[in-house]
Amino acid sequence: MTNPICDFLDNYRDRSQLRLHMPGHKGVGGMGVEGLDITEIEGADVLYNAKGIIRQSMDNATGLFGTQRTLYSTEGSSLSIKAMLYLAMLTRGDKRPLIAAGRNAHKVLMYGCALLDIEIDWLYGDSLLSCNITPDALEEYLRHNDPVAVYITSPDYLGNMADIKGLAEVCHRHGVMLLVDNAHGAYLKFLPASQHPIDLGADICCDSAHKTLPCLTGAGYLHISRNAPEYLCDMADDAMSLFASTSPSYLILYSLDRCNSYLDSVLRQRLCDTIPCVEELKQSLFTVGDEPMKLTLDAKKYGYSGVELSELMTEQGIVCEFADPDYLVMMLPPDKEAVISVISALLYIDRRAPIEDTPPALKCLEKAMNPRQAIMSKNEPVSIDKALGRVLGAPSVSCPPAVPIAVCGEVIDQSAIELFRYYGIDKIRVII
Template identity: 30%
Template sequence: MKKEESLRDCLENLKNSDLYPFHMPGHKRNPGAGEMARYMDIDITEIDDYDNLHDADGIILRAEERANALYGADETHFLVNGSSSGVLAAISAVAGRGEKIIAGRNAHKSFYHAVYLRELDVTYILPDPEGLVNPKGIEDAFDKNPGIKAVFITSPTYEGMVSDVKKIAEITHKNGAILVVDEAHGAHFGLYKKLPESSVTEGADIVIHSLHKTLAAMTQTALIHVKGDRVDREKLRRFLRIYQTSSPSYVLMASIDSCIKDINDNGKEVLERLIRFRKRIEAETADLTWIRIPHFSKRQDPGKVLICSADGAITGQRIYDILRLEYKLQPEMAGDTYALAIITGYDTEDGISRLIEAVKELNTRIENEQSNCLGSARNKKDKKENIEQSSGPVELPKTVIPFYKAWDADMEEVDITRAAGRVAGDFINLYPPGIPLVVPGEAIDKELVRKIGEYINDGRNVQGVKISAKGERTVKVVAPM
């Protein structure tokens, strides 16, 4: 095999060879093996000459090195269990059982799973209303909690807001700790001059990227990068073996390698197209009065288009529903006052045109609805979009029992109206993106109960609340000792 061959090329060569597979998988690359057979002709396992993800020294290693070179890391590994496996491995590698860690509260649920498995002592930092983690909050947490081993932040957020990773890295390293950045939504960062910088070059020690979220790769594909010498790389590799499947999909790995090749070959064109799409959306909706699309900046991902309600004239869930049901445009998620649409350089001109026209028509509809409402004569300059994130707590709930103990405790289900004053037995969060309103072991108060009711009534997806056919709402709480 030639070194310059991509992983996909190698798999195609095998498909076209006369080497018969007396090995797994069971479909044997047979075109008659079921309805999905046409996707199986390059699906293999770890056979001779085709390397092993968990001990790569051949074609997979070379593919990982191509990804590493693109992002400027010191070591890069393919992830076929998504960014979640990368977060689990990273946290497990940088913090020993029972040790202390600082984390932004807006962390993905995979972080909380790592906390549970490693029984970690977490100091949470509440992000600001836009989801940014304040470096001062990190600094204060170090001052108040000696012995912190690592810091975990999410940047960009689901809505595309980018924290000051460079400053946070400086503070973290000054205190002898390791910085892990969940940059799952920023796999395109640093690859084009008009995009935010990648955390790989901003000082982070470990960075996790979900290629499938913003680039041309299959769902479940991701990367984990290591930069510098603070991370025990052998320990990280060990946890990658623990948290990833022992039968990694060659189709997914080929998708990762093909994605890297496409960016190397066409990245400038693809990412310029993303910027052009974003500018077009902003320009053609700039004069709208009831729907606003905020301008992106160097601190925001241009691929995250927030379709915001001015003055709360319409809920984010209604924006979401109208776009999906009436215009056949599927947004990513809904917030309190906005719907989020994700665009990439792989969108089409027609798709962008449909979104623009739908937003314009939605603005006209709201204008007509508001025409008979009190206060509709206010000058449009008084209207402003609300882009505050709405998927996390305003204040941190009080921790009563350590999370890992509460999740293992005996539980009971109670009506949510009787949950105030009890200790949460399970997560309650909004999904997407899955940021906890309350973590197991934390106290549920009346304000949280009220807020959860609001979210459900607005049609939001609140995980951790069971709703019966009769409309009864119950949550899990820790049973009395």
């Protein structure tokens, strides 16, 4: 595996020369990374018009993921999702700009749809963070509706994986594209049997390389399937450019380039070695989700909230990914030693009587306007106690998991207030 970006940057860092180009640190400074941090100078290629080192590196990634084309993002899945929506709209012909999306989508879906003036039909599931849309339910929806694309988040934040193969078959039977937010699942390609959405039939998907691969924060991919129309590959640079900064981070590109060697050489074996340990551990615990490398504890079954469990883990030197009243989410590395540390930490936690309460139900709210109209309107913060009857202006949820409790443009009712309170949100932004 070649590493053309790393080779170029290593070489550039080691040359003794005065840099009279951007960035302003001129390659020197106290962080220690400045030497590698350049901009699109001569020889360094141009991210979304790549013909040199970036092109070679992205071609390597394309080969590793087995796609028609894989592009790098230095702005995470947030950028790739907007580009993916734009690309889907190019296929729409005379169809209405409508997307059907699982309701547990990350808020960037809403931003992308607002910017591109796309309507969203929400497909509701069992809870806020999980949305188990079955092929049968999708079939029923598509019999009566004609969206341009279906948008599924899989794996979700808790590690639930959708039946992408079944959903893709249904979509394609109806002539509809399947877009997958695979932000949490870049590594799924390298399982003994790939569970990557592109291999299961998705047309386009995004991965946050930084979430599950050894890449810097912000590193991501946009993948286009070999089965998708060729012109999507031709348009993909424009799609990314529409939303991206014109100053991509070369540190992030360096990490993506280096990651290709890791994907090519060690990841498969490490996953093979670690997954049986994780599976064994999961059998002895109350967990949710079927994503192999995510360990999500059903905290209340142990008599704790997820947040309390997270604090107990932190006391033992383990900082988890996410905790809420119900769950504690751990994103495991492909490393048996880390799994053993988790096992030892969990052994220290005393079990208590299970907590029986459940989260307030996620209800379908009245829609006063669409997300675009809402996001383009002036809004103000209000305390959740004073929000009854007001129209949500901004998602008002932060990362993680950034799944909107109410959708922008919906009228806040008592059930939404209870849900905001349950997740500890005491202020939301409503339209003035």
